[in-house]
Amino acid sequence: MKNTFAPLLIALAMLALPAAAQADCFVEYKAKQDSPLRLHYGILAIGGSCPSGSQAASMAQDRLSAGGWVLLNVLGLSETTPSAKMKANAGDYYLRY
Template sequence: MKHMRFPLFVTVMVILSGPAHAADCYADYKAKQDNPLRLHYGVAKVSGQCTKAAAKAELKNRLGANGWKLLNVVSVFGPEGLAQRKKSAGSNFLRF
């Protein structure tokens, strides 16, 4: 019976750790357009790993397809951070 404990422990730990992208992930970012210069702050849902680097890669393409240039990803966070950013993002809240 002792020999079964270690594999069970490892299995439970793998299940509990789960992939980094399992939970909802959001990023707040800053972007711009030129001629005329326009700036905006926004919040977007991102897929994949919940890291600044992954969010930057995803948002760069998504914003670029809409004529915006990503300046930077401010932070990445879970659903608990949405409410506090909604007012600041205005019309760019979950737009892109």
């Protein structure tokens, strides 16, 4: 009896893995530094489902300020992994903060 349930349990566990792997919220943002003026576009990940826009902005600002950056605006929130083009556009600022 144990042998018939083991493959079923393994199959169910494998189905649950992709859902757990996509549990992050990706935040697209623009930020700046002054003196001299520097701008960047980036993407950061927040664990769990996406919060409200104002909560995401607050979380992003906290992370960016540690690096001396000021959040200009949040461009978007998504629970899907960013495309290769978005990753390339973010460059060094993809998941940096």
